[in-house]
Amino acid sequence: MRSKKDILGVACSGLCMFHCMSLPVFAAASISSTGLVYFFSESTHFWLNTLMILMAIWTFPNGWRTHKVTWPSLLALIGVGLMIMAAKVPESDEFYWVMASGVSFISAHLFNRHLLIINNIEWRNI
Numbered sequence: 001m002r003s004k005k006d007i008l009g010v011a012c013s014g015l016c017m018f019h020c021m022s023l024p025v026f027a028a029a030s031i032s033s034t035g036l037v038y039f040f041s042e043s044t045h046f047w048l049n050t051l052m053i054l055m056a057i058w059t060f061p062n063g064w065r066t067h068k069v070t071w072p073s074l075l076a077l078i079g080v081g082l083m084i085m086a087a088k089v090p091e092s093d094e095f096y097w098v099m100a101s102g103v104s105f106i107s108a109h110l111f112n113r114h115l116l117i118i119n120n121i122e123w124r125n126i
Contacts, residue, residue, distance in 0.1 A: 075108035
Protein backbone atom coordinates (compact mmCIF):
# COMPACT_ATOMS: atom_id res chain seq x y z
CA MET A 1 0.00 0.00 0.00
CA ARG A 2 2.85 2.40 0.75
CA SER A 3 4.04 2.69 -2.83
CA LYS A 4 0.43 3.23 -3.98
CA LYS A 5 0.31 6.38 -1.86
CA ASP A 6 3.10 7.78 -3.99
CA ILE A 7 1.26 6.94 -7.22
CA LEU A 8 -1.73 8.85 -5.86
CA GLY A 9 0.63 11.71 -4.95
CA VAL A 10 2.01 11.77 -8.50
CA ALA A 11 -1.55 11.84 -9.85
CA CYS A 12 -2.52 14.75 -7.57
CA SER A 13 0.62 16.69 -8.52
CA GLY A 14 -0.07 16.00 -12.18
CA LEU A 15 -3.65 17.23 -11.74
CA CYS A 16 -2.32 20.45 -10.24
CA MET A 17 0.13 20.89 -13.13
CA PHE A 18 -2.63 20.17 -15.68
CA HIS A 19 -4.81 22.78 -13.99
CA CYS A 20 -2.04 25.35 -14.29
CA MET A 21 -1.16 24.48 -17.90
CA SER A 22 -4.76 24.48 -19.09
CA LEU A 23 -5.55 28.06 -18.02
CA PRO A 24 -3.43 29.72 -20.73
CA VAL A 25 -4.81 27.29 -23.33
CA PHE A 26 -8.42 28.07 -22.42
CA ALA A 27 -7.69 31.79 -22.27
CA ALA A 28 -5.95 31.73 -25.66
CA ALA A 29 -8.84 29.80 -27.19
CA SER A 30 -11.32 32.21 -25.58
CA ILE A 31 -13.20 29.30 -24.07
CA SER A 32 -15.45 30.33 -21.22
CA SER A 33 -18.02 28.37 -19.36
CA THR A 34 -19.62 28.39 -15.95
CA GLY A 35 -17.72 25.23 -15.00
CA LEU A 36 -14.39 26.76 -15.96
CA VAL A 37 -15.01 29.69 -13.63
CA TYR A 38 -14.93 27.26 -10.70
CA PHE A 39 -11.99 25.35 -12.17
CA PHE A 40 -9.83 28.49 -12.09
CA SER A 41 -11.15 30.15 -8.93
CA GLU A 42 -8.95 30.97 -5.95
CA SER A 43 -10.75 28.35 -3.85
CA THR A 44 -9.60 25.70 -6.35
CA HIS A 45 -6.01 26.84 -5.77
CA PHE A 46 -6.51 26.60 -2.03
CA TRP A 47 -7.94 23.07 -2.23
CA LEU A 48 -5.30 21.81 -4.66
CA ASN A 49 -2.54 23.20 -2.43
CA THR A 50 -4.18 21.68 0.64
CA LEU A 51 -4.50 18.34 -1.13
CA MET A 52 -0.83 18.35 -2.14
CA ILE A 53 0.34 19.23 1.37
CA LEU A 54 -1.90 16.61 3.00
CA MET A 55 -0.67 14.01 0.52
CA ALA A 56 2.92 14.85 1.44
CA ILE A 57 2.16 14.61 5.18
CA TRP A 58 0.43 11.27 4.60
CA THR A 59 3.18 9.78 2.44
CA PHE A 60 6.67 10.97 3.32
CA PRO A 61 6.95 10.37 7.08
CA ASN A 62 5.95 6.71 6.63
CA GLY A 63 8.41 6.38 3.77
CA TRP A 64 11.21 7.85 5.84
CA ARG A 65 10.47 5.41 8.69
CA THR A 66 10.93 2.56 6.23
CA HIS A 67 13.95 3.63 4.17
CA LYS A 68 15.57 6.36 6.36
CA VAL A 69 16.44 8.55 3.34
CA THR A 70 15.56 12.24 3.74
CA TRP A 71 15.82 13.32 0.07
CA PRO A 72 12.19 12.56 -0.87
CA SER A 73 10.95 14.61 2.09
CA LEU A 74 13.32 17.46 1.24
CA LEU A 75 12.11 17.49 -2.38
CA ALA A 76 8.52 17.62 -1.10
CA LEU A 77 9.38 20.54 1.20
CA ILE A 78 10.96 22.34 -1.75
CA GLY A 79 7.73 21.71 -3.67
CA VAL A 80 5.67 23.19 -0.84
CA GLY A 81 7.96 26.23 -0.71
CA LEU A 82 7.71 26.75 -4.46
CA MET A 83 3.92 26.43 -4.30
CA ILE A 84 3.72 29.03 -1.52
CA MET A 85 6.02 31.36 -3.45
CA ALA A 86 3.86 30.94 -6.56
CA ALA A 87 1.09 32.80 -4.76
CA LYS A 88 3.47 35.69 -3.99
CA VAL A 89 5.09 36.27 -7.39
CA PRO A 90 3.57 38.29 -10.25
CA GLU A 91 0.87 36.37 -12.09
CA SER A 92 2.99 36.27 -15.25
CA ASP A 93 5.64 34.22 -13.40
CA GLU A 94 3.26 32.01 -11.41
CA PHE A 95 3.16 29.32 -14.11
CA TYR A 96 6.90 28.64 -13.80
CA TRP A 97 6.82 28.43 -10.01
CA VAL A 98 3.86 26.03 -10.06
CA MET A 99 5.49 23.84 -12.72
CA ALA A 100 8.71 23.68 -10.68
CA SER A 101 6.67 22.80 -7.61
CA GLY A 102 4.83 20.04 -9.46
CA VAL A 103 8.06 18.58 -10.84
CA SER A 104 9.54 18.67 -7.33
CA PHE A 105 6.50 16.87 -5.87
CA ILE A 106 6.40 14.26 -8.63
CA SER A 107 10.14 13.62 -8.29
CA ALA A 108 9.78 13.29 -4.52
CA HIS A 109 6.94 10.78 -4.82
CA LEU A 110 8.69 8.71 -7.49
CA PHE A 111 11.95 8.70 -5.51
CA ASN A 112 10.10 7.72 -2.33
CA ARG A 113 8.28 4.92 -4.17
CA HIS A 114 11.54 3.65 -5.63
CA LEU A 115 13.16 3.55 -2.19
CA LEU A 116 10.17 1.75 -0.69
CA ILE A 117 10.23 -0.88 -3.44
CA ILE A 118 13.98 -1.42 -3.05
CA ASN A 119 13.58 -1.66 0.73
CA ASN A 120 10.80 -4.20 0.38
CA ILE A 121 12.82 -6.33 -2.09
CA GLU A 122 15.91 -6.25 0.14
CA TRP A 123 13.78 -7.16 3.18
CA ARG A 124 12.27 -10.16 1.36
CA ASN A 125 15.73 -11.44 0.37
CA ILE A 126 16.95 -11.60 3.97
